[in-house]
Amino acid sequence: MAVSSPHDQPTLQEILDKYSQEEGALIPVLQEVQATYGYLSKEAMRAIGKALHLSPAQVYSVATFYAQFHTRPSGKHIIRVCRGTACHVRGSDQILAVLEKRLGLQAGGTTPDLQFTLETVACIGACGLAPTMVISEETYGHMTIDKVQRLLKDLGVQAEE
Ligand code: FES
Numbered sequence: 001m002a003v004s005s006p007h008d009q010p011t012l013q014e015i016l017d018k019y020s021q022e023e024g025a026l027i028p029v030l031q032e033v034q035a036t037y038g039y040l041s042k043e044a045m046r047a048i049g050k051a052l053h054l055s056p057a058q059v060y061s062v063a064t065f066y067a068q069f070h071t072r073p074s075g076k077h078i079i080r081v082c083r084g085t086a087c088h089v090r091g092s093d094q095i096l097a098v099l100e101k102r103l104g105l106q107a108g109g110t111t112p113d114l115q116f117t118l119e120t121v122a123c124i125g126a127c128g129l130a131p132t133m134v135i136s137e138e139t140y141g142h143m144t145i146d147k148v149q150r151l152l153k154d155l156g157v158q159a160e161e
Contacts, residue, residue: 009036012044016051026052026062030069039070067121075110075117077155079103079135084123086130095131096120098148102157116155 019025049059063069081096110117126132129141
């Protein structure tokens with residue numbers, strides 16, 4: 001199976017060759033394949049399972065267990081809203097609602113132009129900053145609706161009419 005990768009990125013086969021002799025390599029392989037291709041396709045998960053002597057179900061269950069992995073193409077900017085208890089009591093519902101409305105999608109969705117993916121996560125370990133959200137690995141705390149609007153503007157999302 002040939003899966004091409006963009007530009008100078010390693011091919012899937014090169015990634016698999018690098019890890020095939022290592023025990024417990026599944027997570028690092030999934031991370032590297034996702035970093036290269038943006039998500040974990042069914043085809044890639046099948047190839048990973050074959051290389052690591054795991055069933056497709058084992059690979060899939062790990063890939064879907066961890067929030068860091070995507071089994072569908074995800075947006076350039078991944079926005080995660082914390083739904084843990086501390087954030088919930090401090091209004092994470094309103095933060096999520098504004099994001100869903102402004103981006104025109106539900107949590108778990110990706111905009112058709114592949115610019116944004118919106119997700120919810122359990123506690124991210126920054127409860128003192130509740131309510132929190134994460135955009136492409138950067139954590140934002142003490143979120144308010146105004147702050148969300150400003151962040152979206154910075155990301156190029158047009159202001160509401
Ligand atoms: S509950 Fe949101 S950071 Fe802990």
